[in-house]
Amino acid sequence: MSADLSQFFQVFFEESTEHLAEMERILLSIDPHAPDEEELHAVFRAAHSIKGGAATFGFGDMAATTHTLESLLDRVRHHELGLTAEMVDAFLETKDAIAMLLAGHRDKTPVDEAVVASACNKLKSIEGGESHSSPEPVTDSAEAPATDSPDATTEYRIVFTPPADLFKRGVRVEPLFDELASLGELSVTAEVAVPDGFDGYDPEQCYLCWNMTLNSTAQLEELRDIFMFVADEDEIVIQLVKPADLHHDPPTVPETNLKNSESSRNPAPESPGRRLYDRDETAPNAFGRRPVDGTESSSIRVGVSKVDQLINQMGELVITQAMLAQTAQQFDPVLYESLHRGMELLQRNTRDLQESVMSIRMMPISFIFSRFPRLVHDLAAKLGKQAELKLVGETTELDKGLIEKLADPLTHLVRNSLDHGIESPEERRQAGKQPNGTITLRAAQTGGRIVIEVIDDGAGLNRTRILQKASENGLAVSDEMSDEEVWQLIFAPGFSTAEKVTDVSGRGVGMDVVMKNVQAMGGRVSISSESGRGSRVLVSLPLTLAILDGLSVRVGSETFIVPLNSIIESLQPQLDDINAVSGNTTVRVRGEYLPLLRLNEIYSIKGAVDQPEQAVVMIVDAEGEQVALLVDELLNQHQVVIKSLETNYRKVDGTAGATIMGDGHVALILDVGDLVHLWRKAPQI
């Protein structure tokens, strides 16, 4: 398949390897008699993520195996079954089997189906043997079109019966034939079948059916991949006619329809000289070995730690530069003109360098977005829905670290939109809407944040259902809750309004994972929804984790940094704009009354100006709500390097970290949203 897709395969492989390693780590440390709730959830989420990814990329065997694992895990985590040591062993064995399947897909290493089957059977027998009829991984390797020698060419017969709307979907078939032809000798014949004579002929429809014969060394898998984005599994039939090197054999025709392609993937060559499957290969690090691909590229792979080191050192340089600039200001600009010119140059160069260094970590969001068309296409087909995916702002760049962590949450959101949001075509017609729904993924940079929206034009969130489900789950709810608060309920762990558990969604792992992951990145999630019109999930993330633009303010003798992107305006209030409302002070700004937060009170700072009319009031945006911050004085605008307080100390409420100022002092960076929470919690004076 094209290099493009394999790029995403790599990401999936890497993520899954991480998930597997995580799963193993937890399973090995878990105490079967007293399992940690959170750890069970973590194992389950890892399994869920792998399954989702495997299904997206069409690795059906992995998805099926993981599904079995997930089902049992789900019952364990809901306390329907108690965890036993035997179970943990079975989980580990399954994890190994999944790792082997993964290696099979990635490195084309042989896969021992028997191991997979035995792992699955073990899980099922633990679960109570009630689900023996569910699709088992096929162990029958006789069907597999084994091509022992890589040079042997095989004759394939391919029948491609495309859907009538092939051309309408904008699919071009010529590249397909080109790609097939590049694999070997190809001959194609086309059949035209206009159903009702030429009366019913629609020039935009595709009435063609192609019969192809291909002599190639390629594996069945590769052929299948070519049609991946074009044809559904039942539209393409690939038959293995005969392995070309076995001319004397009677023409046994092992036939495989791609519907059952699980059985045919990665045939294990039964040659005795090759070991089939070595247990050691399941060790998390054993997959580091990859087939070296010979293509040269104009990029270099560098360890992320090296880039991080570069960014850290860059941060130090920014601080040093600020320090120098501060010192240089003490010199007379006339006498020391060249010094000042040099300082200006240094400042500009530092800024340029900083931008370049930061850009190393920046990647376009299309890196994640481009996996969704396939996901939506497959999922829509599976759910019997019609959906169109619109991508907007794919070139928006954000930090690589964020991109990787964003993949899982976005996948969940898109799946949710399609599964819960978009209605079936009939329902849509009844509601007077287009039968095909639209899901829009939009990314944009606004100020210092990246905003990603997942918008669907489906039914919207169902307030009653959410409330009902929430009270069933034992969450505190009341009918008076605002819509905003109700939507927040779906972020509770284990919450799902889906009627039945499908392999798409409904297990309720979605939204709490989304929330957790996004919050871990310093981001926020908000939902808006309109019944019958659709819903919109908004994920807002900081542009980067390392450096931010801030305004330094003085309160008493302390200096704080307020992130520039949260500042709306600063003003000096008039005495009659200051009012007390039930013990709280408010400031009137253009007719609006905003609560006044006194930083000196929140942080118990002595010696600060207490009269608002003698100080400065900053209007800041705290998670969509405007509040006024009382500070003594505004100092300067800086670019500051965010340093973690947690490294050596602990989180300080109301702050997003600390930074080092030009004079070497430490200043705390305020997190305005957190500050408001802190203020609300504090007893009012």
Add this chain to the structure above:
Amino acid sequence: MEEMTSTMAEDGAREYLTFTLGKEEYGMDILKVQEIRGYDAVTSIANAPQFLKGVINLRGVIVPIIDMRIKFNLGTVAYDEFTVVIIINVLGRVIGMVVDGVSDVVSLLPDQIKPPPEFGTGIDTQYITGIGTTNGQMLILADIEKLMGGADMQLVENSAENHLDLAA
């Protein structure tokens, strides 16, 4: 260097950095000490206990500073050019502690260390590993790691759990 460590290993002697808090002389494992420096202006942290003076910038790393004199009510609390901060490396963290003074590095053999007595000193006895004697002087050997990890220090986020573990 190699020779030194081998002789150290042979006679089982360990080196301790001694510091004073009020009139008491304390000793801590020298391997936990990163450096000793003067007291710089600290940035105070709101709503933190009084003994946590704040954080400083130690060559680009943010380091919390604890004043042991306030914490254990020993010595006179004043900050001048003689105030000493011992930067220690415990629990995977870098922490600075203010003491009255740093005196010496002494080497103690195991038989020079006696079990701790059951009477109170400035530091809670559970953090004392033993009493050393050197040149006729008494030295209280403190387990600085345990001390810093304790819940009342509020240095570690989940220090309550840590504390229980250590107490058990």
